[in-house]
Structures are given as structure tokens and as C-alpha cells.
Amino acid sequence: MPLSSDPGDFQDPLENYDADTYDDELERALAEEKVSVIQSIPFATTTPDTPVGEAVEVLANLHGGCLLVEKDDRLVGVVTDRDVLDKIALEYDDLRGRTVGGVMTRDPVFVYQTDSLAAALTVMAVSGYRYVPVVDRDEKIRGIVSPQRVTGYLRRVFDAE
Amino acid sequence: MGGSGATMKLYESMATEDVKQLALREPVLASADETVKAAIGKMRARKLGCVIVIDSDRKPVGIFTESMLTQLLITDPAGVADKLATRMSSHCPVVRETDLVSRVLQSMQVENTRFLAVVDGEGRVTGLTGQKGLMEYIADHFPQQVLVQRVGSRPPQEREGA
Numbered sequence: 001m002p003l004s005s006d007p008g009d010f011q012d013p014l015e016n017y018d019a020d021t022y023d024d025e026l027e028r029a030l031a032e033e034k035v036s037v038i039q040s041i042p043f044a045t046t047t048p049d050t051p052v053g054e055a056v057e058v059l060a061n062l063h064g065g066c067l068l069v070e071k072d073d074r075l076v077g078v079v080t081d082r083d084v085l086d087k088i089a090l091e092y093d094d095l096r097g098r099t100v101g102g103v104m105t106r107d108p109v110f111v112y113q114t115d116s117l118a119a120a121l122t123v124m125a126v127s128g129y130r131y132v133p134v135v136d137r138d139e140k141i142r143g144i145v146s147p148q149r150v151t152g153y154l155r156r157v158f159d160a161e
Numbered sequence: 162m163g164g165s166g167a168t169m170k171l172y173e174s175m176a177t178e179d180v181k182q183l184a185l186r187e188p189v190l191a192s193a194d195e196t197v198k199a200a201i202g203k204m205r206a207r208k209l210g211c212v213i214v215i216d217s218d219r220k221p222v223g224i225f226t227e228s229m230l231t232q233l234l235i236t237d238p239a240g241v242a243d244k245l246a247t248r249m250s251s252h253c254p255v256v257r258e259t260d261l262v263s264r265v266l267q268s269m270q271v272e273n274t275r276f277l278a279v280v281d282g283e284g285r286v287t288g289l290t291g292q293k294g295l296m297e298y299i300a301d302h303f304p305q306q307v308l309v310q311r312v313g314s315r316p317p318q319e320r321e322g323a
Binding site for chain 2: 014023024025026027030052057059060063064065079082084086088089090092093120121124125126128130147148150151152154155158
């Protein structure tokens with residue numbers, strides 16, 4: 001059966017659609033670009049059963065401030081410089097032999113690769129986290145958006161104006 | 162959060178508004194004679210990732226950050242008992258209150274830092290800004306794009322500091 005008995009009855013649902021327009025490239029980037037435009041690799045991972053001392057050493061050598069914790073190929077936590085400050089630093093001798101699972105920040109806020117750039121900024125500005133893990137639809141780790149990477153991207157867009 | 166330019170375009174705002182339009186934070190301040198351990202306590206209490214080391218005139222003479230702390234733990238854990246003077250960076254990145262917001266973005270990238278001390282015309286520390294303040298500024302100027310986003314997992318119970 002045809003969809004319409006009279007082709008003349010067809011009404012284009014997009015006939016009144018006006019594409020968004022933006023006054024500057026920064027606004028367009030926030031509205032339309034995906035998280036993937038921001039560099040999200042390399043990234044470093046560890047596991048919940050890794051000794052804290054080993055994780056802190058990796059973190060220190062990263063110069064990146066965040067270690068992603070994965071288990072069974074999925075993101076389960078993060079260990080950041082803030083975790084070191086808040087939970088580890090003054091108890092380092094006691095904790096260095098214990099495992100990452102006991103000190104990591106569990107269930108971190110993340111974004112999908114296909115989320116908008118604005119989603120990553122939401123995590124930073126509204127949720128208050130500085131490092132934003134990037135995962136695919138299977139929630140496998142694909143990268144991390146760091147403050148340095150965001151500012152680098154924003155500056156490139158800003159300077160191109 | 163935000164200033165008079167909330168209705169201006171984002172690029173225009175960043176290129177014309179000054180640092181005082183950012184949501185500045187009260188910095189954690191310390192003297193160079195205080196210990197790293199004492200600084201850790203202050204940073205924890207205020208939920209901030211750095212301490213600005215100042216002289217008697219409130220002018221910055223250094224900075225100690227949480228990333229420096231991580232480095233210290235793997236090189237010399239006993240160093241937390243040392244004075245900040247021996248463990249801080251003597252270069253404290255700063256912006257002036259009258260600098261443009263775009264300068265904050267530039268300084269953060271050039272200095273490769275998340276933290277910038279804000280100083281007045283006399284060079285005295287009056288606030289703290291950086292990555293978080295800049296992200297909030299963008300969110301404030303572009304809320305329809307930023308504030309309605311769905312993000313994964315559960316929201317945090319506490320926001321991190323600047």
C-alpha cells in the first residue's frame with residue numbers, strides 16, 4: 001500500500017526547519033562539535049588490585065593528573081592528584097602497599113565519544129571534575145579529556161577567530 | 162557566577178571582559194616557612210588543589226600544587242615535613258585583575274597550569290582562578306549548550322576546587 005494516495009498531500013516535516021546559526025566559532029564548536037575533537041589520547045590505566053604506591057608512581061610520571069581504573073575492560077574508577085592529596089599523602093606509608101580499589105574515586109562521571117563538546121565542559125563546570133574519561137558505547141575506555149587538552153582546543157578555536 | 166557580559170557573545174566576552182568577571186575563588190595562602198604537611202591540611206580543608214605562597218606584603222613568591230605533592234611522594238615522601246620554601250615552585254603563574262578573560266585561557270596553556278593567582282595593581286594576591294573558573298564562565302555565557310547536557314554515571318557529591 002502506498003504511503004500516500006496523493007503525492008500532492010505530502011507535507012515536508014522539515015519545511016519550516018531553520019538550521020541554527022552562530023555568531024562565533026566558539027559558540028558553534030560548543031553546540032555542534034563532538035568530544036572527539038578534543039585530544040583524548042594518550043591515557044593511562046591501572047587496575048583496582050594494583051598497589052597504591054605503584055599507581056602513585058605512574059601518576060607522578062604521567063604529568064597528566066589522572067589514572068583510569070579498569071576492571072573486566074570497563075571503567076570502574078579514577079585516581080587523580082586530588083585523591084592523592086585527600087586520601088593518600090599523609091597516610092602514604094600505610095597505604096602504599098594497599099590496593100587502588102580502596103582509594104580510587106568510584107563510578108566517575110564520563111562522556112561517550114559521540115557526546116557533544118559541551119557535555120565534557122558540563123562535567124568540568126557543573127559537576128566539578130577536571131578529568132573526564134571518554135568511553136565508547138560498550139563503556140570501554142577510549143581516552144581522557146584533561147584541562148590541558150580543553151584549554152588547548154579552546155585556544156586554537158579562539159585564536160582562529 | 163558571571164558578569165555583565167552574560168548576554169554578549171562568548172568570543173566577544175572573552176576578548177573584552179576582565180578577570181574580575183570570573184567567579185574568583187579565595188586562595189589558600191601560606192608563608193614559605195610553613196611545612197608541606199601544613200599546606201596539605203589547608204588544601205584539604207578548603208578543597209583546593211594548590212596553595213599560593215606569599216611574602217609579608219601578600220605578594221606571591223611561589224606555588225605548591227597537588228601534582229607537586231604527587232611528585233614529592235615518589236621522590237622523597239619524608240619531604241612533607243619540609244618547609245614549603247624548599248618544595249614549592251618559585252614561579253607562581255599570575256594574571257592581573259584587569260587582564261582580559263582571554264588572557265586566562267592563554268596563560269593556562271602557555272604556563273601549562275590549572276591555577277592562576279589573581280593580583281591587583283600592586284601585585285598582591287586577591288583571588289584564584291584557572292580552569293574551573295574558565296569552564297564556569299563559558300557555562301554561564303552559553304548555558305543552553307552546557308547546562309542541559311546528559312553525562313554518564315552519577316553526579317558527584319562534592320565539587321572539586323579550582
